[in-house]
Amino acid sequence: MAGLPDPMVPSPLRVQRVRRETYDTFTLELEPANGADGFSFAAGQFNMLYAFGVGEVPISISGDPTKPQTLVHTVRSVGAVTQAICKLKRGDVLGVRGPFGSHWPVEEAAGGDVVIVAGGIGLAPLRPVIYYLLSNREKYGRLALVYGARTLQDLLYNPELEKWRGHFDLAVEVTVDTAAASYRGNVGVVTTLIPRVQFDPLQTAVMVCGPEVMMRFTLRELEARGIGPENIFMSMERNMKCAVGFCGHCQFGPTFICKDGPVFRYDQIQAFFAKREV
């Protein structure tokens, strides 16, 4: 896919498999429609997905970076374009431009503990990190995944969550904002789980993705646990039309989310993150 003359022209990829994650969220497995090479990417990067004739949206890659032959995207159906994407069936074609943007610091985090904090669909851009960490388990200290969703019906990747829970060397904490009184699991916002996680504040990389308000409160909890802003990484979202720094839509203060992000070290955006309507 790389080496296209024009970064604005999507390549056709064919849908191989569609998996229903929740009532509104689907995972698509894509392969090049024209027999081209696999799709190399780094955990945290995104693609522009084009639903034929409808439009284009930025979507993070949710697959395994060590398996580039299949491109995986998890899409929540919330607007015209994502609705069209979620209706695609095996054999249909989707336009793809990318991969774009910065990535999670999985290599830089080696030697220390890693904590992943995800809210809702924010788990999708972090799943490649989990794949990477688990296949390079010996390089890391303690690993923890803290995941919150609105309800049990909103939890993504249920079969995998259960599998990851089975790992003795990966702490998995899951919570939902609301649940029936009979539910025995954690109920409450994701930040309530952070005090439970064990890590060494001086040697830990935290990777956070979710709604901005969730990230804001997560940062507060992390600060209370003694994690410095230089050890916190977060993935940001803004409107995007081009993904290559031309359209201007994704500006966040002096940064462009598409080319300087979407993954930022917290201290790179700290001055603007606490402000409103940036």
Added chain:
Amino acid sequence: MGSSSLDTELAVLERDHLQLLLDILGKRGYRVVGPTVRDRAVVYDDLASVTDLPVGWTDEQDGGIYRLKRRNDGALFGYAVGPDSWKKFLHPPVVRLWRDKTGGNGFQLVEEDEGVPRFAFIGVRPCELHAIAIQDKVLLNGKYRDPSYEARRQGLFVLALNCGHAGGTCFCASMNTGPKATFGFDLALTEVLEADRHYFVVEIGTELGAEILREVPHKAASQAEKATAEGIVAKTAGQMGRRMYTTGIKDLLYRNYESPHWSDVAKLCLTCGNCTMVCPTCFCTTVEDVTDLAGEHAERWRKWDSCFTMDFSYIHGGSVRASPMARYRQWMTHKLATWIDQFGTSGCVGCGRCITWCPVAIDITEEVNAIRRSERGS
């Protein structure tokens, strides 16, 4: 000039020979565009002849005010910039990016391959040379290059014009972008009107400029003619309608990101986006994906966009910059502060268009002053 190599000496071109220069550019295959009067404004469009220029016109400009007025001479360039800028040619308002070749399922998209003209720009003001250089940084100097812009930018011929008239909203002298052209031109003219003579002092910027000048009758400029041209530019520099104090402006705006002053200006701002449309450096665009009625063939079009719309910052759940306060703050902070971090230059060239074409006369120079004053607590 006589000599064949690039010469720093200035030449003189009589007014009656300017037509020959345009003819030569036309013969060389350029699409010759420049200022002309339409709808009671100076706009940029195709020039067939010198008489298409706004001969004998000048303008009155102030916040929210633009009027063409008659001069009492035959000046060809006796006005300041109008609502158009050269970005309408280099970064057009509407461009098709691609179309699909096959249609339907299994579509194949092909890059837009329509040929673009080679432009010769006539009468580019110094502030506009800076604006073009700024758009070059945005669209050509990053990891990706905009192929549409690059195709139009390549092979551009620039006939610049040193300003002999400062508009009521001009402040290039504050931004160090004028009123004299210092780079980015093939030839630069200074228009001189005397009682019995009308001529241009010509500076050569490139070998191509020298080559084209050689095909037109001209002579070396005398000391007196050079001094006259210098005097015209110096006088213009002293006639700026506005001034902007730029010292520490980036930090000023970063410090005052949450200043209550933004709400004051937001009470006036209609968020119409005029300032972004007339700004020669504003580069933001959106895309529109369209199909034929049968839904079998698709195209993507790129259009100018404005950070003053709600759509601009829309993500699932709503617009990030929902208030006019946030949108005005984004535009002005980008123009004068974040632009410097992004591209190593201010996004403002002091052309004054955003002041003139603002329907409620919001003045960017005055907004900077107001923020400075608010810091001093007065």
